[in-house]
Amino acid sequence: MAYLEVGTRGQGAVAARGGAPVCASVATSFSDFGGKAVHYDTHAVIYYEGDPAKRLYELVRGSVMLYKLLPDGRRQVVEVLQTGDIFGLANGDENDCTAETLTDATVQEVDLRHVEQSNDLQRTLARCLSNQMRGLHEHAVLLGRKSALERVASFLMHLVPDRGGIDCAGPADPDNDSYDLRLFMTRQEIADYLGLTIETVSRVISDLKRRGVIRVDKADRIHLNRVCSLCQMTGMH
Amino acid sequence: MAYLEVGTRGQGAVAARGGAPVCASVATSFSDFGGKAVHYDTHAVIYYEGDPAKRLYELVRGSVMLYKLLPDGRRQVVEVLQTGDIFGLANGDENDCTAETLTDATVQEVDLRHVEQSNDLQRTLARCLSNQMRGLHEHAVLLGRKSALERVASFLMHLVPDRGGIDCAGPADPDNDSYDLRLFMTRQEIADYLGLTIETVSRVISDLKRRGVIRVDKADRIHLNRVCSLCQMTGMH
DNA sequence: CGACAGCTTGATCGGAATCAACTTTAGTGG
DNA sequence: CCACTAAAGTTGATTCCGATCAAGCTGTCG
Numbered sequence: 001m002a003y004l005e006v007g008t009r010g011q012g013a014v015a016a017r018g019g020a021p022v023c024a025s026v027a028t029s030f031s032d033f034g035g036k037a038v039h040y041d042t043h044a045v046i047y048y049e050g051d052p053a054k055r056l057y058e059l060v061r062g063s064v065m066l067y068k069l070l071p072d073g074r075r076q077v078v079e080v081l082q083t084g085d086i087f088g089l090a091n092g093d094e095n096d097c098t099a100e101t102l103t104d105a106t107v108q109e110v111d112l113r114h115v116e117q118s119n120d121l122q123r124t125l126a127r128c129l130s131n132q133m134r135g136l137h138e139h140a141v142l143l144g145r146k147s148a149l150e151r152v153a154s155f156l157m158h159l160v161p162d163r164g165g166i167d168c169a170g171p172a173d174p175d176n177d178s179y180d181l182r183l184f185m186t187r188q189e190i191a192d193y194l195g196l197t198i199e200t201v202s203r204v205i206s207d208l209k210r211r212g213v214i215r216v217d218k219a220d221r222i223h224l225n226r227v228c229s230l231c232q233m234t235g236m237h
Numbered sequence: 238m239a240y241l242e243v244g245t246r247g248q249g250a251v252a253a254r255g256g257a258p259v260c261a262s263v264a265t266s267f268s269d270f271g272g273k274a275v276h277y278d279t280h281a282v283i284y285y286e287g288d289p290a291k292r293l294y295e296l297v298r299g300s301v302m303l304y305k306l307l308p309d310g311r312r313q314v315v316e317v318l319q320t321g322d323i324f325g326l327a328n329g330d331e332n333d334c335t336a337e338t339l340t341d342a343t344v345q346e347v348d349l350r351h352v353e354q355s356n357d358l359q360r361t362l363a364r365c366l367s368n369q370m371r372g373l374h375e376h377a378v379l380l381g382r383k384s385a386l387e388r389v390a391s392f393l394m395h396l397v398p399d400r401g402g403i404d405c406a407g408p409a410d411p412d413n414d415s416y417d418l419r420l421f422m423t424r425q426e427i428a429d430y431l432g433l434t435i436e437t438v439s440r441v442i443s444d445l446k447r448r449g450v451i452r453v454d455k456a457d458r459i460h461l462n463r464v465c466s467l468c469q470m471t472g473m474h
Numbered sequence: 475c476g477a478c479a480g481c482t483t484g485a486t487c488g489g490a491a492t493c494a495a496c497t498t499t500a501g502t503g504g
Numbered sequence: 505c506c507a508c509t510a511a512a513g514t515t516g517a518t519t520c521c522g523a524t525c526a527a528g529c530t531g532t533c534g
Contacts, residue, residue, distance in 0.1 A: 068378050070472055076378040089367040094403075096371045119356045122363050129366040130326040134333045136373040141305050141313040143380035144432030148490065166331075187513060195381030200490055202514055219499080219513065235307055385522065424481060437522055439482055456481065456531085 035110035046088075046099040046107065053090040055109045056125075059083055062105025063184050066097040067192065077193035078139075079132065080185070086128045102184045143195045146235050151194040152204040153233035156181070156214070156224065164231050177227045183220040272347035283325075283336040283344065290327040292346045293362075296320055299342025300421050303334040304429065314430035315376075316369065317422070323365045339421045380432045383472050388431040389441040390470035393418070393451070393461065401468050414464045420457040 037060060040046060046057065049068060059081050066079040066087060078097060081087060090096050115121050142151055157164040159181045171177035183190070191198045205222075208214045213230050215223040224230055231237065274297060277283060283294065286305060296318050303316040303324060315334060318324060327333050352358050379388055394401040396418045408414035420427070428435045442459075445451045450467055452460040461467055468474065 066374070068374060070378065070382060071474065072472075074382045074472075076381040078374045078377040089370070091364070091368040091371060096374055119359070122356070122360045126359050126362040126366060127328070129363060129370060131328040133326070133366060133370065133373070134328060136370070136377070137303070137305060137315045137333055139377060140315040140373070140380060141307065143377060144313040144429075145307060145311045192381075197491060198513080199492080199515085203490090206514070235309075235311075237308065434523060435481080436483085436524080440522090443482070 034114065035108055038107050038109055040101045040105050040107060042101055042103055044101050046101065047095050049095055049098045051095050052093055053088060053095050053112065055088055055111055056086060056115050056121075057088040057099070058108040058110075059085050059087070060106040060108050063102040064099055064105055064107070065102055065185075065189065065193070066099050068097050075192045076195065077189060079136065080193060084128070085132060086125060089125070089129070102189070148194075148196055148200050148204050149207070149233055150235035151196060152190075152201060152208070153230050154235070155190065155194060156222070157227075157231055157234055159183075160224065160227055163227055164234065164236075168231070171228060179224045179227050181222050181224065183222065187219070271351065272345055275344050275346055277338045277342050277344060279338060279340055281338045283338065284332050286332055286335045288332050289330055290325060290332050290349065292325055292348055293323060293352050293358075294325040294336070295345040295347075296322050296324070297343040297345050300339040301336055301342055301344070302339055302422075302426065302430070303336050305334050312429045313432065314426060316373065317430060321365070322369060323362060326362070326366075339426070385431075385433055385437050385441050386444070386470055387472035388433060389427075389438060389445070390467050391472070392427065392431060393459070394464075394468055394471055396420075397461065397464055400464055401471065401473075405468070408465060416461045416464050418459055418461065420459065424456070 035055075040062075046064065047053075061083065064081045064085075064087065065077050066081065067075055067077040069075050079085075079087075080102070087097075087099055088095065110121070115125070142154055146154065160179050162169050163179075185193070187198045187201050191201045194201065205214070205216065208230075209216055213224070213226055213233075215225060217223060272292075277299075283301065284290075298320065301318045301322075301324065302314050303318065304312055304314040306312050316322075316324075317339070324334075324336055325332065347358070352362070379391055383391065397416050399406050400416075422430070424435045424438050428438045431438065442451070442453065445467075446453055450461070450463055450470075452462060454460060
C-alpha cells in the first residue's frame with residue numbers, strides 16, 4: 001500500500017509541433033495556440049501535487065495518469081488520460097494531483113497566462129473539461145458502489161473501443177466477439193485506479209481466466225474471448 | 238440499497254433575477270447572460286439522467302446533488318453542489334446524472350445554444366468546471382481509499398468554512414474550537430455520497446458522539462466540539 | 475393518539491484486505 | 505548464453521471492516 005517512490009523527471013526534446021489531436025469533436029487543438037510539444041519517458045513525472053501550476057497541458061500522444069497520495073502512502077489514481085485530454089488546470093495556484101506518464105508521451109504545453117487571454121482556448125477547455133467530468137462521475141460510481149469483479153470488468157471494457165456504452169454496437173461479427181488489448185498499467189496502478197489491492201486485482205483476473213472470459217497471454221496482453229460476457233459483469237446491465 | 242423513488246418535479250415561479258452568485262472569484266455570473274431564474278422545492282428533480290440536455294444551470298441559492306443509478310438500484314451521489322456551481326453540461330446530448338435539490342433552490346437556467354455563442358460564458362464555464370474537477374478528484378480519494386470513519390470525518394469537515402484545507406487557519410479561539418452545523422442531507426443521501434450504507438454512517442456518527450468529538454442535537458443539527466480532533470480523523474494528516 | 479418515515483442499535487455474514495510464500499518475467503553482467 | 509538478481513505477479517490462509525438482516529427507537533404530522 002505504501003507508495004513513496006519518487007518518479008524520475010523525464011526531460012525530453014522539444015519538437016517543433018505535435019500531432020493533430022482533437023478533444024472530442026473540437027477542431028481547435030492546443031498546438032494551434034503556440035506553446036511547445038514536450039516528450040516524456042515512461043513513468044516520468046510531469047509535475048507533482050502541490051507544485052505551483054504554471055502551464056496547461058494537452059496529451060498529444062501516449063498515456064498519462066493523475067493521482068493523489070494520502071500522507072500514509074495510500075494512493076488513488078483519479079484519472080487515466082486519453083489523447084486530447086487536458087490537465088494541469090488547478091484553480092488556485094497549486095496542482096491538485098501528480099501527473100505521471102504510463103507510456104512515452106508527447107504533451108503540448110501552454111503557459112497559463114496565455115490560456116487566460118484566448119477565447120478559443122477557453123472554449124476548447126470548457127469542452128474538454130466537461131468531457132472529463134463525465135468520466136469522473138462514472139468513476140465515482142465504480143469506486144463507491146461496484147464490487148471488485150465489476151470494477152475490473154468495467155476497467156477492461158473501457159479499453160474496448162465502441163463497446164459497453166449506451167450506444168454499444170454489439171459484436172461486429174456475432175460468431176467472434178473477441179478483442180485483443182494491451183495494458184499500459186501495472187497491477188499496482190490498476191489497483192490504485194480501481195480502489196482495490198494488487199492481490200484482489202490479480203485474483204479477479206485469474207477468476208475471469210478460469211471462467212473462460214479472458215485469456216492472459218502476457219501480464220499486459222489480454223485477449224477477451226467474449227466481450228459481451230465481460231460487459232454483463234460491469235454492473236451496468 | 239434499492240433506491241427507486243421518483244422525485245416530484247418542482248415547478249417554481251420564475252423570478253426576474255437571481256442573487257449575485259459568483260463562481261470562485263469570477264465576476265461574471267449566469268444571471269448577466271439572460272436565461273431565467275427558476276425556483277425548485279426540496280427534493281425536486283431538475284432533470285433525469287438520460288434526459289436530453291437542453292440548458293446549462295447555475296446554482297444561485299440552496300443545495301443540489303447529482304447522482305447516478307445502477308440498474309439494480311444502487312445509487313452514487315457524485316457531487317453535492319455549492320452556490321455558484323454549474324451543472325447540466327453533458328458532452329453529447331444526454332445528461333449523465335440526475336440533478337435533485339436537497340433544499341429549496343434557485344437555479345439560473347441558460348439555453349445551451351446561448352452558451353455556445355458567448356465567450357464570457359465559456360470562460361466562466363471553464364473556471365467553474367476546473368474548480369469542480371478538484372472536488373471530484375478529492376472525492377475519488379475518499380471513495381477509493383478512505384475508511385468509513387475517515388469518510389464521515391471528511392464529509393463533516395467540508396461543512397466547516399475555512400478549515401481542513403491546506404490553508405487551514407486553525408481555531409479562531411484556541412479555547413473554543415467548536416462549530417455548529419446543519420445537515421441538509423438525510424442519512425441515506427450521506428451514505429450514497431460517501432459510498433457507505435445508512436447503518437454504517439449512523440454507527441460512525443454514534444461513535445464520534447461516544448468519543449466526545451461531536452454532539453448530535455437533532456439528527457440534522459450537529460455540534461462539533463473539537464474541529465481539530467475531527468480533522469485529524471480525515472486521513473489527510 | 476396512532477402511523478409512518480427516518481434513524482439507531484445489535485447479531486451475523488461475507489468480500490476484500492492483509493500477511494506470507496511462491497512463481498514468473500525482465501534486466502544485468504560475467 | 506546462462507547465472508544471478510530484482511521486480512512484478514500469483515496464490516493461499518487468515519483477519520477484519522463494512523454490508524446485510526432484523527428489531528427497536530424517535531420525532532413528525534394527521
